[in-house]
Amino acid sequence: MRMGLKPRLILAFISIIVLPIIVSVLFMFLFASGMEEQAGKSEDELDMLLSEVKNTIDRNAANLSEPELFYERVRPLLKKYDIELAVYSSEGESLFDSAEHQMRIDSSFFLSRLGKLKVDVSTKERGELSVEIQAKSFSVAPFTQFKEVILALVGGIATGLAVLAALIYCGRGIFQGRFSFL
Structure with missing residues (x-):
């Protein structure tokens, strides 16, 4: 059974916009949990x-x-x-x-x-x-904390962009009918 255009657009919006943001925030949260x-x-x-x-x-x-x-x-x-x-x-x-x-x-x-x-x-x-x-x-205390914050931010952004790129790549296949799991 194939999905209509409206559910596909809603799914695309949710996956392309929301999922990378969630992954970025989750990465930063997990990375920063040890920093407290x-x-x-x-x-x-x-x-x-x-x-x-x-x-x-x-x-x-x-x-x-x-x-x-x-x-x-x-x-x-x-x-x-x-x-x-x-x-x-x-x-x-x-x-x-x-x-x-x-x-x-x-x-x-x-x-x-x-x-x-x-x-x-x-x-x-x-x-x-x-x-x-x-x-x-940033290699000597007390400045090492700055380095860790920067790494958490850059890592979160990079992870979010990687998820976004993967979703766009997979989304092309979904809209072209290459993937049949939807």
Whole structure:
């Protein structure tokens, strides 16, 4: 028994539009289900990073007038977290930028947008400073959480598109009468 045109169109609409969306959301949900446990750990690591940055800047604020010396003092922190630091005065004047002292690797779009944090630091010598922390990669905690979110999103979209392509391919066969299961 063959289906009429109206049921075929309804089935095509449901399968082509709804099914890829459901598969994408399901993929992201399953991929992200393990991330809840890691979120608390990542938050603790982020707090530790911010605390270390504040303490390091506060201890070495007197050396900001000598960028080379200041860089030598903060370099262990930069290497530990694979980050770059930019320090600004309360007026917005650039006091230090570690990118001037490190080999610069062109960062990706995601790194330049997601891997950037700003924190205010009160120092004894310089008063209120603003520090910009830029991740150089997503491979070091606490920035690994960003990578996992991006993978979940991209994987969900790719899975949805793959299901859509498969449905379109199979749909051509259904409408041309190659598949008789309907």
